[in-house]
Amino acid sequence: MDGPPAAHRFASTAAPTGWPPWPPYASRVLDSVKTEVHGDVVITYGRYVGRFKDAAPGRRTFTVWYERVYAKRDGKWQYLSHRTVDGPNYEKD
Numbered sequence: 001m002d003g004p005p006a007a008h009r010f011a012s013t014a015a016p017t018g019w020p021p022w023p024p025y026a027s028r029v030l031d032s033v034k035t036e037v038h039g040d041v042v043i044t045y046g047r048y049v050g051r052f053k054d055a056a057p058g059r060r061t062f063t064v065w066y067e068r069v070y071a072k073r074d075g076k077w078q079y080l081s082h083r084t085v086d087g088p089n090y091e092k093d
């Protein structure tokens with residue numbers, strides 16, 4: 001593959017290899033995902049809406065705006081960084 005994988009692959013919800021698993025979500029939906037390709041570097045940004053399986057009232061559903069950075073190294077795409085731009089912002093239950 002010459003170009004980067006599709007944007008939705010870069011927006012993966014799985015924890016990167018070697019990281020602890022994500023918190024116990026009942027659901028996690030990505031939306032507003034955009035991708036910028038700069039040669040062997042890709043920046044994705046967007047929002048996700050998450051809902052915890054077990055959480056205190058007022059802390060179950062939230063949104064986060066984020067940016068992620070990937071680089072192509074030795075022919076494979078590598079996840080380098082995540083930055084939360086805004087959030088988490090909790091919704092009232």
